Amino acid sequence: MSRHSLMVDAVKRGKYSKLFEYLIARQGDEWSTNFQELEALLGFALPNSARIYRPWWANDNRNGHSQSMAWTVAGWKTTAVDLNNETLTFRKVKDMDVTAPAKPISDTSNRSVAPKMDDFREELKAHLMWGKLQQMSSVVIKAGDLHRSVGGYPTPFNRMTMCCNAMYQEQRGEDRVIERPNKGYGATLTIEYQLPRG
Known part of the structure; x- marks a missing residue:
């Protein structure tokens, strides 16, 4: 089967x-x-x-x-x-692939203004809260995916540096950077956040 x-x-x-x-x-x-x-x-x-x-x-x-x-x-x-x-x-969705990666949480393709720091913080916290509700021990978040959830990525309202800053600011001692771009900021930045948050 x-x-x-x-x-x-x-x-x-x-x-x-x-x-x-x-x-x-x-x-x-x-x-x-x-x-x-x-x-x-x-x-x-x-x-x-x-x-x-x-x-x-x-x-x-x-x-x-x-x-x-x-x-x-x-x-x-x-x-x-x-x-x-x-x-x-x-x-x-035409010919949907059921094994495809997650799509953005919401359709933000019509975003008319650039996202702000609070938008990234709110979305990040929503992901962490969701992980907590699912009783997960950690949540892995990639900057590119987070930015797509908020909207404005890759164009015309790309605020990747701001997105990465929001991720870094949420990081705590027990959290782990899985992948860090050469300059520290970029879509590939990936951090594993431990749950529950202290």
Whole structure:
């Protein structure tokens, strides 16, 4: 049995099977919805983390998160996640590779201003909080991925130095730099942050 077949089987038996079946059957390439409509479809309330942390909506099926497996295995991705208004859009992906790396947490392709230091700090802390909620012992974050989550990368609002500074400032004694660019700043900067944070 292929990996994809195993994933489909797991999703069909999982908590978010109704969302999977709905997306498989849905016509069109886009579905704009809200959290209340999703809860009505699922038959239960979304967890608090879905309303607080954008990483909950990440298009990542590599770590066995049942919610993201439901839409990615069905061939869809989340975009335009708005936690304040509790809305989002599902968009069909043509020939989606279910083994692909995680996509950005939210669709920030329409960013009209350059990100600020607080944007990077907030996104970084969201990743760390997500790891804590998943009871992980550490979270590995790469600057390029973090910047894509915030938006403005690689153009036109590239603030990679600021992004790396935010990562360095969060670093503590027990954390480990896995990869450091030659000049210390760049998309390949990768830091493993230990959890929980002290």
